[in-house]
Amino acid sequence: MASILDSVDQRTKLVGQNRLELLTFRLRGSQLFAINVFKVQEVQQLPKLNILPQSDPVVVGVTTVRGSTIPVIDLSSAIGRSPISQDESANIIVTEYNRSVQAFLVGGVDRIVNLNWEDILPPPAASGRSHFLTAITRLEEKIVEIIDVEKVLSQVVPFESNISEDLLDSTLYEHAQNMEVLLVDDSNVAIEQAKGALQQLGLKVIVETDGMKAWNRLKSWRDEGLDVPNKLLMVITDAEMPEMDGYRLTTEIRKDPALKDLFVVLHTSLSGSFNKAMVEKVGCDGFLSKFQPEALAEVVQNRIRDRINS
Known part of the structure; x- marks a missing residue:
């Protein structure tokens, strides 16, 4: 799964065609979740983790990927569910968001699917403001829940919205x-x-x-x-x-x-x-x-x- 990504040139062919690729995976149980492949660098079987003292509870450790030390976030815990079992069935998804690299601990990784954005729908209103979904879709009659990774990351490292007085004109x-x-x-x-x-x-x-x-x-x-x-x-x-x-x-x-x-x-x-x-x-x-x-x-x-x- 480490070679999950195509080249930049190949993947820009989707641009303007209202299409996307999703990486689907499970946390605990049979429910399918997904994130956009564009943000995925690679997928690995869970490596040995080093504990990071005084880190956020959902950060289960750090690991080294291609010479860089990155935090590993238990995605199930981060969205309010039970922690992932750190055994041979667990995987990490290495991602890049907003110029930072981190890995998400998940259960089984399923596959990559190519979809039309018209098939991607907002989450049900009943899920409330506290949910961690940005959208849902259907795959072979099963609901796939697309994670709002930005919200997950904001719980670990809050985002800043203030502009310094020096910059304001x-x-x-x-x-x-x-x-x-x-x-x-x-x-x-x-x-x-x-x-x-x-x-x-x-x-x-x-x-x-x-x-x-x-x-x-x-x-x-x-x-x-x-x-x-x-x-x-x-x-x-x-x-x-x-x-x-x-x-x-x-x-x-x-x-x-x-x-x-x-x-x-x-x-x-x-x-x-x-x-x-x-x-x-x-x-x-x-x-x-x-x-x-x-x-x-x-x-x-x-x-x-x-x-x-x-």
Whole structure:
């Protein structure tokens, strides 16, 4: 399973086609869970772990992968379930989120499946705000629960949303109060972090929780006769979302004569050259890793300056 990933060039073929690959696995029992393969570096049978003193209770130890020491998080414990048995049936999934590498301890690893984002649905409303799912799907008539890894990681290392006073340009605040940003993300944690940062800049933030909802809103404004590129300072969109991903959303925006001039920034926990290739392919104006409020503020303030001076 260590060679689970294809090359960057091969995997960017999914971009703009509203498709994704999921790695499915089990924790305890028969329920299937999944995360996006884009974030997986490799899968290993559980190696020997070294205990990390004074760590979060869900961090069961550290291990060395390709010369780097990384924390290992019991994913079952992290989402409020019983711990994984650390025996020969256990595996670790090595992942990269927001430029950090960590491994998740899981039970059996199932397989990789290629799906359409239209088949990925928001979790049931009854699951409440405390759930750790970002979406669900069906595979051979079985429900697959897609883990909100950003929320899991926020429980271990809380994300920061404050922007330092040194970075804030107070001369822009009054201008920003008349400007709107469309923020598109399916993770409550990511929404609250980005929204908090944007509001510190004085901006009005409009939130949609998946690409399809955002696309429908943009089209409704267009059909009302609004000049949408002038109405919005920018669109900040996640990559992975139910029903329509951020790459497809950007592709649709660029194809629409009334919307094609919107300023679109991809804001995602995916990292590295893979995202740079995708940004170029679909025509985003920029790329930002999530949970870096000061980097977000810098991009947004530069955009405000451009709008003022245009």
